[in-house]
Amino acid sequence: xxxxxxxxxxxxxxxxxxxxxxxxxxxxxxxxxxxxxxxxxxxxxxxxxxxxxxxxxxxxxxxxxxxxxxxxxxxxxxxxxxxxxxxxxxxxxxxxxxxxxxxxxxxxxxxxxxxxxxxxxxxxxxxxxxxxxxxxxxxxxxxxxxxxxxxxxxxxxxxxxxxxxxxxxxxxxxxxxxxxxxxxxxxxxxxxxxxxxxxxxxxxxxxxxxxxxxxxxxxxxxxxxxxxxxxxxxxxxxxxxxxxxxxxxxxxxxxxxxxxxxxxxxxxxxxxxxxxxxxxxxxxxxxxxxxxxxxxxxxxxxxxxxxxxxxxxxxxxxxxxxxxxxxxxxxxxxxxxxxxxxxxxxxxxxxxxxxxxxxxxxxxxxxxx
Amino acid sequence: xxxxxxxxxxxxxxxxxxxxxxxxxxxxxxxxxxxxxxxxxxxxxxxxxxxxxxxxxxxxxxxxxxxxxxxxxxxxxxxxxxxxxxxxxxxxxxxxxxxxxxxxxxxxxxxxxxxxxxxxxxxxxxxxxxxxxxxxxxxxxxxxxxxxxxxxxxxxxxxxxxxxxxxxxxxxxxxxxxxxxxxxxxxxxxxxxxxxxxxxxxxxxxxxxxxxxxxxxxxxxxxxxxxxxxxxxxxxxxxxxxxxxxxxxxxxxxxxxxxxxxxxxxxxxxxxxxxxxxxxxxxxxxxxxxxxxxxxxxxxxxxxxxxxxxxxxxxxxxxxxxxxxxxxxxxxxxxxxxxxxxxxxxxxxxxxxxxxxxxxxxxxxxxxx
Numbered sequence: 001x002x003x004x005x006x007x008x009x010x011x012x013x014x015x016x017x018x019x020x021x022x023x024x025x026x027x028x029x030x031x032x033x034x035x036x037x038x039x040x041x042x043x044x045x046x047x048x049x050x051x052x053x054x055x056x057x058x059x060x061x062x063x064x065x066x067x068x069x070x071x072x073x074x075x076x077x078x079x080x081x082x083x084x085x086x087x088x089x090x091x092x093x094x095x096x097x098x099x100x101x102x103x104x105x106x107x108x109x110x111x112x113x114x115x116x117x118x119x120x121x122x123x124x125x126x127x128x129x130x131x132x133x134x135x136x137x138x139x140x141x142x143x144x145x146x147x148x149x150x151x152x153x154x155x156x157x158x159x160x161x162x163x164x165x166x167x168x169x170x171x172x173x174x175x176x177x178x179x180x181x182x183x184x185x186x187x188x189x190x191x192x193x194x195x196x197x198x199x200x201x202x203x204x205x206x207x208x209x210x211x212x213x214x215x216x217x218x219x220x221x222x223x224x225x226x227x228x229x230x231x232x233x234x235x236x237x238x239x240x241x242x243x244x245x246x247x248x249x250x251x252x253x254x255x256x257x258x259x260x261x262x263x264x265x266x267x268x269x270x271x272x273x274x275x276x277x278x279x280x281x282x283x284x285x286x287x288x289x290x291x292x293x294x295x296x297x298x299x300x301x302x303x304x305x306x307x308x309x310x311x312x313x314x315x316x317x318x319x320x321x322x323x324x325x326x327x328x329x330x331x332x333x334x335x336x337x338x339x340x341x342x343x344x345x346x347x348x349x350x351x352x353x354x355x356x357x358x359x360x361x362x363x364x365x366x367x368x369x
Numbered sequence: 370x371x372x373x374x375x376x377x378x379x380x381x382x383x384x385x386x387x388x389x390x391x392x393x394x395x396x397x398x399x400x401x402x403x404x405x406x407x408x409x410x411x412x413x414x415x416x417x418x419x420x421x422x423x424x425x426x427x428x429x430x431x432x433x434x435x436x437x438x439x440x441x442x443x444x445x446x447x448x449x450x451x452x453x454x455x456x457x458x459x460x461x462x463x464x465x466x467x468x469x470x471x472x473x474x475x476x477x478x479x480x481x482x483x484x485x486x487x488x489x490x491x492x493x494x495x496x497x498x499x500x501x502x503x504x505x506x507x508x509x510x511x512x513x514x515x516x517x518x519x520x521x522x523x524x525x526x527x528x529x530x531x532x533x534x535x536x537x538x539x540x541x542x543x544x545x546x547x548x549x550x551x552x553x554x555x556x557x558x559x560x561x562x563x564x565x566x567x568x569x570x571x572x573x574x575x576x577x578x579x580x581x582x583x584x585x586x587x588x589x590x591x592x593x594x595x596x597x598x599x600x601x602x603x604x605x606x607x608x609x610x611x612x613x614x615x616x617x618x619x620x621x622x623x624x625x626x627x628x629x630x631x632x633x634x635x636x637x638x639x640x641x642x643x644x645x646x647x648x649x650x651x652x653x654x655x656x657x658x659x660x661x662x663x664x665x666x667x668x669x670x671x672x673x674x675x676x677x678x679x680x681x682x683x684x685x686x687x688x689x690x691x692x693x694x695x696x697x698x699x700x701x702x703x704x705x706x707x708x709x710x711x712x713x714x715x716x717x718x719x720x721x722x723x724x725x726x727x728x729x730x731x732x733x734x735x736x737x738x
Contacts, residue, residue: 054425054460060490062476064561069526074539076524079560084476086455091423106509107431107453121429140475140508142519142564149518150511155445157438170443191448192433195511 055125058091065217066210067136070145080145081136083210087218088120089129095365096244096356097129097221099211101229104139104197106132108226108341113190114180119224119340122349127364131218135207135232137198150196160191164337165294165301174294176334178342199228199268204253208235215242222361224352226338227252230289231270238274238281245361246287247352250295250337252304254311255282257318262307271307276318283320286359287312290325290351292335292342301337321359325351424494427460434586435579436505439514449514450505452579456587457489458498464734465613465725466498466590468580470598473508473566475501477595477710482559483549488593488709491718496733500587504576504601506567519565529560533706534663534670543663545703547711568597568637573622577604584611591730593721595707596621599658600639607643607650614730615656616721619664619706621673623680624651626687631676640676645687652689655728656681659694659720661704661711670706690728694720 067082085099086106100109100119109132111118120130134141137148158170166181167173173181180186211232215221222245223233230246231253237243238255253270254261257279261271289312295305308324315322327335332347339348356362436451454468455475469478469488478501480487489499503510506517527539535550536542542550549555580601584590591614592602599615600622606612607624622639623630626648630640658681664674677693684691696704701716708717725731 054427055429056423056425058423060424061480061484061487062562063480063484063558064476067561070521071523071526073526075527077526078521078523079526079557080521082561084561086475086479106455107433110455111430111432115430115432118430134509139511140503140564142508142511143522143525143561144519145521147518147520148565149516150513151516152439152447152449152514153512154440154447156512157440157442157446157448158444188448189432192436192451192453192512193431195509196517 055121056091057088057124058093060086060088062086062140064141065214066212068145078143078145080143081206081210082141082143083133083135083207083214084139084141085131085133085214087129087131088124090124090127092127093129093365094127095220095363096361097131097218098123099131099133099215099221099223099233100225101133101135101211101223101233102226102338103199103228103232104134105194105226106134106139107189107193108338111189111341112343112345113178113186113341114183114343115186115189116343117345119345119349122346126349126353128362129218131214131221133211133214135203136210137196137203137206139195142196148196148198156194157191160194162298163300164190165292165298166336168294168297174334177293177336178334178339178344179336180343197228201266201268204228204232204235204268207232209239211236212239212243215240218242220244222247222356224249224340226250226340228269231255231272234282235272237285238278243285245285245356245359247355248287248289249339250291250301250304251289251308252301254307255279256311256314260310260314262310269304279314279318282322283315283318285320286355286361287315287320287322288325288352288355289322290327290339290348292327292337292339293333295326325355327351424490425460426457426493427462429455429457431455431509433510434583435581437514447512447514449512450575450579451510451512452502452504452576452583453508453510454500454502454583456498456500457493459493459496461496462498462734463496464589464732465730466500466587467492468500468502468584468590468592468602469594470502470504470580470592470602471595471707472568472597472601473503474563474595475503475508476558476562477707480558480710481712481714482547482555482710483552483712484555484558485712486714488714488718491715495718495722497731498587500583500590502580502583504572505579506565506572506575508564511565517565517567525563526560529563531667532669533559534661534667535559535705537663537666543703546662546705547703547708547713548705549712566597570635570637573597573601573604573637576601578608580605581608581612584609587611589613591616591725593618593709595619595709597638600624600641603651604641606654607647612654614654614725614728616724617656617658618708619660619670619673620658620677621670623676624648625680625683629679629683631679638673648683648687651691652684652687654689655724655730656684656689656691657694657721657724658691659696659708659717661696661706661708662702664695694724696720 064082071077230248230251234255266272289308312322433451440446599617599620603624635641658677681691
């Protein structure tokens with residue numbers, strides 16, 4: 001039996017939908033232009049540039065990726081160990097997909113802590129196809145090829161609170177934290193937003209392999225991750241050239257070239273060491289590791305923060321383009337372990353849009369002919 | 370430990386986005402009318418009436434409903450046994466929500482079998498707020514107040530195929546079945562679309578109680594269910610006045626007044642008997658039970674089909690308004706256990722829209738002032 005071990009608690013460039021103007025004296029020609037302009041606004045501007053008003057979705061759905069088949073298909077079998085994505089694609093989308101990958105909380109991408117717009121909505125508005133991932137055995141992908149069991153995790157509330165870095169002690173909030181701390185329902189929702197996560201190294205490998213299959217199906221993809229999802233995405237990038245970038249919010253597991261890591265046995269939160277040749281794959285894509293506030297005063301995160309610096313240095317030493325973004329250095333304050341769900345998540349998203357733009361990852365797909 | 374027992378395998382009125390016309394000779398007044406018409410189209414018609422082109426979403430997200438807290442919140446606790454919904458609300462929505470409730474497959478509501486639009490998209494286009502439910506312990510709501518375990522379910526592929534009534538034997542399709550049977554990927558996706566379901570009577574009760582809490586939060590709601598989800602919705606309707614209707618695709622569990630059921634002990638697929646007073650709650654809301662093809666030749670479904678007729682008769686005998694809809698009697702052929710995901714799901718949806726309209730459940734919410 002496989003037991004749950006939730007060690008870590010996880011967990012644009014703005015287009016303006018320009019107001020169209022017209023001159024009532026111009027007559028029929030103006031009418032035609034107006035129609036054209038409104039058509040264009042519907043097709044592109046309204047869909048992708050606005051931060052208010054309805055968002056437009058060209059296609060949405062869900063599907064499985066990766067997985068195995070066990071037993072004998074002729075008589076008795078089981079399709080299992082696939083991952084599952086929900087996706088939303090806006091009209092005239094950008095060419096690169098965003099794969100949002102929390103270890104086990106789709107909701108964290110779907111809402112801000114107060115129920116306001118989450119990263120999914122924000123980036124669909126900005127024109128990106130957005131995929132939200134439940135890796136194999138997690139959430140809606142829990143038809144597993146092995147027996148699963150999950151103990152009752154009393155104490156997880158307190159672990160959540162600390163690991164999501166809302167404050168130094170349970171229900172004692174950091175001053176200025178980007179969380180609606182005076183609303184008890186917000187905390188109720190936050191702590192119910194997770195599900196069984198299975199933080200074991202074999203599961204990291206299983207999830208990474210399935211995500212690589214997903215990327216190979218959907219095409220060029222930036223993995224946008226939280227916590228242990230970042231480690232999984234690094235492992236996936238070793239297995240698919242379609243992982244073309246990673247924005248890792250508070251990644252808690254890293255990959256290093258042999259002999260260049262912090263040492264110790266590999267575990268569900270790294271470190272994993274690979275050959276220099278394998279590691280070179282991580283030097284070919286832009287990687288940004290993003291951290292919120294109070295990291296260095298947290299016993300839980302201090303070591304990982306240091307390790308993230310080692311990782312960035314290793315990537316760049318081998319010719320890559322990794323960077324560390326500490327949000328308070330960029331003028332944002334009060335961010336938690338999940339900056340993309342924080343009250344200032346639009347400002348956090350603006351930094352991600354800038355990163356995508358700087359790395360040429362925000363081009364529009366060619367228009368259909 | 371709680372073991373999984375997947376016994377059952379689950380599992381509008383069309384508004385026309387009217388083409389606007391204008392006369393180029395009318396000048397400024399025509400311009401103003403044009404703007405008004407286009408604004409109206411954006412706000413209402415485009416969002417809700419079209420079956421092609423982008424769909425409009427005013428607000429979307431996810432949240433938990435119901436649940437318990439165990440342990441001591443001051444020191445060591447766990448929020449658990451909540452359900453979770455994803456939701457999408459179109460602009461200027463209808464007043465009644467649709468709660469889509471498969472026992473354990475969100476994907477079945479999100480796609481047609483070939484990946485085309487599912488019920489979620491179809492009914493958001495038709496103007497309804499749509500909620501997709503993972504009940505407590507299921508999918509993204511599996512932080513449970515009790516230990517959970519799930520065995521490896523080899524043979525589930527074959528059970529799925531038969532229970533979803535794609536054909537009389539595994540991979541032998543019924544002629545004319547509304548499934549893209551020549552596409553092997555469609556079957557791969559279908560059988561990976563489910564997840565752990567926990568078909569036990571205590572779980573039915575837990576899920577029903579949480580769904581009642583959900584309805585009390587979101588307001589008047591029609592439960593749109595599949596298979597054992599129908600039984601759970603009947604139980605929820607006993608607990609919340611905000612369940613204002615039920616459309617049950619192939620419900621496999623029923624509630625009866627004491628002494629009027631088929632007999633036998635209550636189980637995860639019914640029958641549950643309640644007092645006449647309790648049962649009266651089910652007579653106050655419109656209920657439609659819908660069946661696809663090949664039901665009477667299926668050993669698995671024949672009995673439940675008969676029981677559904679007993680249920681409809683019992684509701685109506687007590688003054689209610691329940692009805693049975695056999696799709697082939699309505700001119701639709703080849704439907705499976707999940708008609709809402711079948712290739713003719715728009716025609717199936719049209720019948721549901723007609724039912725909602727006939728029962729006054731499709732009014733628009735008052736416009737905001």
